[in-house]
Amino acid sequence: MEGSDHRYVGLRRACSCVLMLTIGVVSFLYGATCIRGSSMEPTLMPGDVVIYRRGCSGIVEGDTVLFEKDGWSGGVVHRVISIEMDGSLRTCGDANEAADVEPVALPRVRGVVVGVLASGKTWRGMRKTVSDVLNSSTNRMNCDDGEANCISVSPGTEPHRLEGLRERAGRFTPSAAT
Numbered sequence: 001m002e003g004s005d006h007r008y009v010g011l012r013r014a015c016s017c018v019l020m021l022t023i024g025v026v027s028f029l030y031g032a033t034c035i036r037g038s039s040m041e042p043t044l045m046p047g048d049v050v051i052y053r054r055g056c057s058g059i060v061e062g063d064t065v066l067f068e069k070d071g072w073s074g075g076v077v078h079r080v081i082s083i084e085m086d087g088s089l090r091t092c093g094d095a096n097e098a099a100d101v102e103p104v105a106l107p108r109v110r111g112v113v114v115g116v117l118a119s120g121k122t123w124r125g126m127r128k129t130v131s132d133v134l135n136s137s138t139n140r141m142n143c144d145d146g147e148a149n150c151i152s153v154s155p156g157t158e159p160h161r162l163e164g165l166r167e168r169a170g171r172f173t174p175s176a177a178t
Contacts, residue, residue, distance in 0.1 A: 039093025047120025
């Protein structure tokens with residue numbers, strides 16, 4: 001058994017070196033950042049992680065870029081809506097009505113977005129679902145036959161919206177929220 005362990009030591013070291021080299025090259029060529037704002041909704045949501053190719057070569061209209069902007073330590077991710085004659089980029093967030101005031105000079109571009117881990121959408125969906133479950137207790141109205149599930153009304157329902165339900169249910173008495 002001991003002989004077989006030594007037999008694979010070289011292979012394990014070679015695989016480790018290849019893995020470390022690959023991670024180094026990938027981290028040199030690519031980066032990642034987390035979206036914090038809402039200017040790119042619904043394409044990118046707060047909490048999404050974008051993977052970007054470092055550098056500014058090959059940018060075309062419609063690309064999403066990460067660029068440096070004063071006051072934004074993590075940079076800004078916006079879409080390129082046009083390329084100016086001097087090569088600077090005119091950008092705009094998908095949720096914004098107007099383009100960014102200042103064009104982005106190429107030296108300020110950190111990279112072009114090549115992928116998105118939509119964790120913000122997943123997190124927002126989970127948060128909304130949990131919130132809905134916690135906040136949507138229903139009031140149940142009892143019918144003549146004692147069933148508690150004849151009519152369910154969400155808390156906060158306006159009284160005038162209950163009129164049709166009252167007619168259909170006949171006699172009822174509201175019970176405590178369940």
